[in-house]
Amino acid sequence: MVVSERRLSLPNNPITGIVLAIPGYFAGVWLGTLFGLDDDQNTGIILGYLFATAAFLIGIGFLNYPLERLFGWQVTPVTDPAENTGIGRFFRLSLDHKVIGIQYLVTILIMLLFGGIGAMLIRTSLLVPDSTITPPGNYISLIGLHAVMMIFITSAVIVGPFGNYLVPLMIGARRMAFPRLEALSFWVVPPAAVILAAATFWGGFPTGWTGYPPLSVQAGQGMDSYIVGFALIAVALVTSGINMLATIIGLRAPGMTWTRLPMFVWGIFTTSILGLLAAPVLAAALIMLAMDRTVNTSFFLASNGGSNYLWENLFWFFGHPEVYIFILPAFGIIMEIVPHFARKPLWGYRTGVVGLFGVALLSWFVWQHHLFVSGIAPVLRPFYMLSTELISIPTGIIFLVVLGTLWRARVWFTVPMLFCMGFLFNFLIGGISGVYLSDVPTDVTLHGSYFSMAHFHYTIMGGEIFALMAAAYYWLPKMTGKMLSPTIGRIHFWWMFIAFNSTFFPLFIVGLLNMPRRVAAYNPDLVGLNRWVTISAYFLFGSMLVFAGNLIYSWFFVARPAVANPWHARSLEWQVPTPVPAANFDRVPVIVAGPYEYGIPNARPVADLGGIVGATGGG
């Protein structure tokens, strides 16, 4: 390719992006102010965030390809191919799913640090039963920032790093179906996090992650961060969802039949369906909320003919599938990892897939269990009670499949396996406590209390984050080429497991004893339990530092290189060399067996990596 004389290009990297984003923000504010609406500049701030994000994405280089195709301009700098192997590729727009996976991983770990610090500040404030440590305004801002940051993280923490990196490898593809969409689904996440953090400059927002109007309509300019940041995460969910579905449906290698698909890929598949269909509802609700705040519509204001129930329904219609967006990939991880270390075939593969789809399907029919005490028409309450309790059937199937796989197994107790066991224990408690909340009479007492807070931390942190840790110890050797220290890993597991339960189990009791969520001041009788929880939470944070230490230790200090298949696993991603070659597979692999056929006499290797003679590959 010849470099044209009149190159338009700027260097495409995040610095250019930030340099463009700043004038973008002020252009948006100026334009919004031009409309002259007396709305405390909310129009300008929302437009500013949107313009800044668009400018950032242009600076990263998202406009280059369309401009090249439309006008024939040579805008992409011609790069030295060597640059695509150095550390610099992680700081640029990359269309390599492996680079995007690592970008996602590092970004989300940094966000997790901030979310975790938020949790520590919250717990510190609760050392005393009044607002002396943290003023109530700051406390409520902290609650909102911690909650929304964690929702951003948990929406993508498995699908982003591990889904993007592993799905093509596990199905025998060389790339994702839509690499640019894949890159977009990553590059909107850092702006979303920054915009959310920007809420602190406006004094935060007072609504928690649920954003209930009229409070969210009255709230200050921090609320605009919630709207735009959350909308960007909706964009990430939709783009990633459609991309994963297209990839899994369209780019499977020859012989990768639906019954040979690894369970992790099934987890991503079902979660992608939910993300694709649920996130647009969130986006629509956020646009309506933004209009209520800026151009004085009244979708959610009862005083002008609207209804806050509209928001509550739209939000939870998204919000309940959203929590299964968190957990379905975690189910996939558990069912993926356990057979490899049990050294047994997955017990009831098809049943497990049915379980995943059952959870995904039922998740659309339960959202009003969040509204049992809201005063909404009671006719459907029995239905929502039943549909919510029905979810325990497909969830129970997942447990059955895992327990059946462990039955008479030869379990190899590695660190990932420990985290899988921890997941089973924690998610069991999370699931059972969910039944308490689904039952209308008991929900009257438990709704909005620390009981429900403990419930969803058990499912999300005890479930999804424990599965994430299992995935990290299991797959990071393939992704980074370095083994994590198993000794530190074991310390990490036991520390985290004990600290987690010590933190969150007392909160069930705190909730039963009359402590509502999101309060800076509480009944002084509960100060003992709350202090116990806070101390435990510090230890829990410490366990995350152990994990971070393990990452740093094994990446930078003791570079113990990982072999191609350290776990002697059958599945396809372990059959490619470490580090994974740029094209993943020399030729398109031909899949000849399932991934879990341990102990089956004369089982064939999972794939013929020599490929079809004459096949061109390239998905």
Add this chain to the structure above:
Amino acid sequence: MGAFRIEEADRPHLVRLLVIWIVLSAIGVLAVLQIHYPPYDQTVQGQDQSRTLALLTALATPVFIAVVMMVLYSAVFFRRTTPELVDGPPMLGNTPVQIAWVAISAIVVLFLAVVGIATLASSNVAQAVGQPGRAIGQAGGQTGSGTPGGAGSEMQVQVIAQQWYFTYRYADYGGVETTHLYLPVDRPVELHITSIDIIHSFWAYQLGVKADANPGVDNIFHVTPQKTGSFQVRCAELCGLWHGNMADSEGQVVSQSAFDIWIAQ
């Protein structure tokens, strides 16, 4: 049944697990039934909720013990003992076991749902019923309960939430407004919960009452106190700066005569 033929290798494990499970479940169920579950028995509705909590816990205990026991048992007895990797027996699944598992969980779930719906349908039902479009400050006596038959016996109390306190309006007593909620014992009460600014949630813990206060909506909750004593009121829906302090611990259930004296003041 032939389909349920138990393999020789499975039998010792199954026998052990069954014995452990029965013993631990019996102990566990007896233990959790000793607990006094909130919101205790100050109202008929609260007592129902306490009973339901006890029932759920008694049902959850054997399930919890079964799964934890299986996980721990696998960790102890199905651990690899050889230094080198060995594959386990290639079991691909067992249809009767899967069907039985699904059937048992379905039975438990349906039982829970039936119990829950029965509690809902009973006269003591504790549920919020919203009615749109009720303006605040309308003639106090005419709150329009929608239950004309029982209107004579049910005392009407409007709970008005605003940032950051609750006001109580006794419609049957000429619209007296107070800042603490007093209720006479043994008399059904119809609470009308509403808000004049944003969403709050009226949570009277010991009464077993929680209902959202929505602007422009009349949210109805029936409750019958059956024991005298004090109770706490809190807001249970995040409502801005002083949400945590939107609480009152001076609610009282008193005798009818004491109530009459108090309301006359």
